[in-house]
Amino acid sequence: MGRRVVLGLLGLAGLGIALGSKANSALSSVAANDPTGLTGLIPGGGRFRFYSVAGAVEPTPLTEYRLRVDGEVERPTEFSFTDLAAMPQTHMTKDVQCVTGWRVPDVAWGGVLLSDILAQVVPTDAARALEFGSADGVYTESLTLEQAQRPDMLVATHLEDEPLSHDHGGPVRLYVAPMYFYKSLKWLDRITLTTAVEPGYWEDLGYDVDAWVGRSNGRDDAPTV
Ligand SMILES: Nc1nc2c(c(=O)[nH]1)N[C@H]1C(S)=C(S)[C@@H](COP(=O)(O)O)O[C@H]1N2
Ligand SMILES: [Mo]
Numbered sequence: 001m002g003r004r005v006v007l008g009l010l011g012l013a014g015l016g017i018a019l020g021s022k023a024n025s026a027l028s029s030v031a032a033n034d035p036t037g038l039t040g041l042i043p044g045g046g047r048f049r050f051y052s053v054a055g056a057v058e059p060t061p062l063t064e065y066r067l068r069v070d071g072e073v074e075r076p077t078e079f080s081f082t083d084l085a086a087m088p089q090t091h092m093t094k095d096v097q098c099v100t101g102w103r104v105p106d107v108a109w110g111g112v113l114l115s116d117i118l119a120q121v122v123p124t125d126a127a128r129a130l131e132f133g134s135a136d137g138v139y140t141e142s143l144t145l146e147q148a149q150r151p152d153m154l155v156a157t158h159l160e161d162e163p164l165s166h167d168h169g170g171p172v173r174l175y176v177a178p179m180y181f182y183k184s185l186k187w188l189d190r191i192t193l194t195t196a197v198e199p200g201y202w203e204d205l206g207y208d209v210d211a212w213v214g215r216s217n218g219r220d221d222a223p224t225v
Contacts, residue, residue: 047104048096050167053201054136057187059166067155067172069117072127072193077120081171084157087112092152092177097213099180109175110158115149117191129197132174133190141174141185141200142209145193152177155188179211
């Protein structure tokens with residue numbers, strides 16, 4: 001991503017704050033005109049900004065929700081929301097850090113560890129990475145299998161002890177705690193195990209695939225937060 005795009009994003013950040021109090025539908029229509037997806041603060045969400053590169057995304061009713069896990073696995077599986085709720089629940093309170101600079105400290109997340117899902121589907125010997133797909137049909141993300149096994153990688157269903165809202169990528173999103181927030185794909189509906197890392201949406205535009213906070217994206221000299 002070039003300098004001009006970054007400056008554009010900063011300009012839009014101001015616009016986003018101005019729109020912060022508008023209703024959901026207003027957010028979505030602005031998002032449709034804004035390819036960066038940076039449109040404003042999430043109403044009632046207080047400290048977060050709303051991002052969607054796809055603009056308006058159709059909400060998925062809980063009963064219809066499915067997480068498909070396929071590719072290099074011994075047991076391809078479709079998890080309903082009830083299936084996920086029946087698995088061991090993991091909670092962690094950690095920071096959110098967007099690569100454009102905004103940060104939300106001490107966010108309480110809840111959901112299922114990615115490693116618990118991997119244990120159920122059993123990666124094949126050839127599996128090396130995970131590709132994540134979104135119900136928005138556009139956004140993708142990736143992790144190496146090794147990264148995905150860490151204890152701070154969550155398939156998140158709860159935020160601040162509430163069910164994850166649609167604006168935040170609910171009913172189910174990824175939360176990749178140690179990396180910049182663009183790794184935390186919203187509206188998660190597919191995990192495909194692959195033999196190599198498939199760079200995601202922002203990575204194709206120049207952001208780092210290994211997006212460790214404070215140690216990537218040109219911030220290698222910055223103190224780790
Ligand atoms: N599907 C999808 N996931 C996404 C994005 C997006 O545009 N689409 N934006 C990413 C970026 S850059 C950020 S900062 C966070 C924002 O999450 P929030 O809208 O819950 O604050 O979502 C990440 N996940
Ligand atoms: Mo971001």
